[in-house]
Amino acid sequence: MSENVQDIMDDLELDALTELVNIGVSRAATNLRDMVGEEVHLSVPSVDLIRRKKAVEILSRNDSKLVAVHQVFEGDITGRALLIFPETRSLELVRAVTSGNLPLEDIIDLEQEALAETGNIILNGCLATMANMLQRTFKISLPEILRGDGDLLFNMPPPPESGDVVMFVYINFAIRSRDIQGYIAMLMDMPSLTTLQLLLREFIQRTGGADGASLA
Amino acid sequence: MTYNILVVDDSKLARMAVAKILKVRHPDWNHLEAANADEALAHMKTSKVDIALLDFNMPGRDGFVVASELRQLNAEMPIAIISANYQREIVQRAKDFGAIFLTKPLTEEALHKFLEDVMATGKVGGK
Numbered sequence: 001m002s003e004n005v006q007d008i009m010d011d012l013e014l015d016a017l018t019e020l021v022n023i024g025v026s027r028a029a030t031n032l033r034d035m036v037g038e039e040v041h042l043s044v045p046s047v048d049l050i051r052r053k054k055a056v057e058i059l060s061r062n063d064s065k066l067v068a069v070h071q072v073f074e075g076d077i078t079g080r081a082l083l084i085f086p087e088t089r090s091l092e093l094v095r096a097v098t099s100g101n102l103p104l105e106d107i108i109d110l111e112q113e114a115l116a117e118t119g120n121i122i123l124n125g126c127l128a129t130m131a132n133m134l135q136r137t138f139k140i141s142l143p144e145i146l147r148g149d150g151d152l153l154f155n156m157p158p159p160p161e162s163g164d165v166v167m168f169v170y171i172n173f174a175i176r177s178r179d180i181q182g183y184i185a186m187l188m189d190m191p192s193l194t195t196l197q198l199l200l201r202e203f204i205q206r207t208g209g210a211d212g213a214s215l216a
Numbered sequence: 217m218t219y220n221i222l223v224v225d226d227s228k229l230a231r232m233a234v235a236k237i238l239k240v241r242h243p244d245w246n247h248l249e250a251a252n253a254d255e256a257l258a259h260m261k262t263s264k265v266d267i268a269l270l271d272f273n274m275p276g277r278d279g280f281v282v283a284s285e286l287r288q289l290n291a292e293m294p295i296a297i298i299s300a301n302y303q304r305e306i307v308q309r310a311k312d313f314g315a316i317f318l319t320k321p322l323t324e325e326a327l328h329k330f331l332e333d334v335m336a337t338g339k340v341g342g343k
Contacts (some may be wrong), residue, residue: 011228012228012229015227015228016229018227019227019229019230022227022273022300023300023320023321024300026273026299026300026301026302026320027300027301029301029303030300030301030302030303033303033304033305038305039303039305039306040303042273042301044273044274044275129300133321204229207229207232207233207236208229208232208233208235208236209236
């Protein structure tokens with residue numbers, strides 16, 4: 001494998017991957033809006049393909065205590081999807097997606113449930129959009145909450161084999177004037193990454209190529 | 217009648233997709249591409265643009281900011297805002313602005329209907 005994972009995909013394939021994630025996150029924001037009853041402001045997601053070790057380094061830069069919503073996806077592409085926040089922001093997220101005026105003890109009680117629901121909406125938005133637009137089906141597990149450092153989040157035992165490549169998405173969204181910064185990470189093994197690349201090439205051909213369907 | 221369409225999207229693939237639809241439906245029309253607000257404004261200053269299609273969620277200035285800047289140069293130009301983020305506030309903002317909101321992924325039918333509608337208004341330029 002190339003030392004630089006980014007070299008595995010060319011610019012247009014990365015562009016297509018970014019656009020898929022952008023559409024997925026945008027749809028998720030629309031679903032979140034219906035959940036919280038007001039507009040969810042969303043940054044433009046940036047997408048990187050990096051090694052697991054680098055992902056752990058990035059996550060450890062600012063916060064060692066992290067909370068993540070974790071879901072396993074299986075199909076032509078198999079891996080793990082994680083929505084990750086610094087633990088210090090997780091209660092802010094819960095405040096944002098609940099009424100915002102709840103006492104602290106209620107917020108703590110609701111934390112697990114609110115995190116799982118929010119993570120489920122965002123991760124499913126991304127995974128389902130990717131699956132639909134790549135014309136494939138993913139089986140997605142129920143959300144699970146994990147707490148720990150980056151090393152723990154990215155070194156969970158298989159199954160499935162999570163591999164060494166991480167699709168790393170940085171997003172920033174704001175709900176009820178509360179800024180929530182988080183990461184979406186998808187861990188894939190090399191066969192899954194190779195399959196993803198092939199599916200992206202087909203998607204590019206259908207979408208912008210000389211023949212086929214017409215989606216922007 | 218041929219028209220000049222400006223497509224503004226930070227995704228090259230999204231711009232290619234619009235170009236592909238236009239090539240099938242309106243092969244004689246000219247399309248101009250911009251990856252950001254500055255490139256869009258540069259096109260406006262050097263070319264006569266009749267219709268603009270703007271992605272909403274772009275780095276730097278978003279689609280609404282770009283739309284405001286384009287409208288300062290051509291107040292009557294039909295504009296479509298395109299996004300998968302169809303929260304009602306964003307769709308309403310497009311309406312308030314006098315733009316049409318189109319959902320991503322953009323279908324050939326949706327783009328064709330938008331173009332038919334703007335041509336029917338008679339407000340669009342062209343030659």
